Amino acid sequence: DAKTTQPTSMDCAEGRAANLPCNHSTISGNEYVYWYRQIHSQGPQYIIHGLKNNETNEMASLIITEDRKSSTLILPHATLRDTAVYYCIVSPGNTPLVFGKGTRLSVIA
């Protein structure tokens, strides 16, 4: 069972920040928050993960609330190539990832 709730779809203007929310109110202390994306029907691509602290890499930033019950993935300057389905996943480190339906992000020119 997916343990996360995400909006079905979102739009974002090209060049603007895309903020994708995720609720995971039942997250356990040993569970990470992962974000993946899937462009068209390609294999999902890892974006970022975090446990407690906010994280940033070359693709995105992950903001996790202090109570860890929700998080936001931020794409700072969305481009048309960021149009994809974004999956928020919570999972302990030693189990396979369970994917929900994700958020379909459309970046509009």
Add this chain to the structure above:
Amino acid sequence: DADVTQTPRNRITKTGKRIMLECSQTKGHDRMYWYRQDPGLGLRLIYYSFDVKDINKGEISDGYSVSRQAQAKFSLSLESAIPNQTALYFCATSDFTGQGGGGSYNEQFFGPGTRLTVL
């Protein structure tokens, strides 16, 4: 990711035929996974293997079997294909990675997928 390859990339077959999908990886990872994806849905886990001698059922293993021939190879078989097994199939690999102070996390790397159609 070119490090994880799947063959064939596309396959059309008939009901009742035996089909094998193959996955190979050059990442040196111990863990391998098979998922299927139906239109408009997320990925669902079929089987996974944490090392060569380990096989585990996932959420939807009925009608499928797997073989872990080597660390680098993980095959998925449909013994007698049926139309509702028409889907996109993904293989993935991971390495159990330790992270200081917080335990271990599991970054999975996916292959390009195999589109299977059962008529």
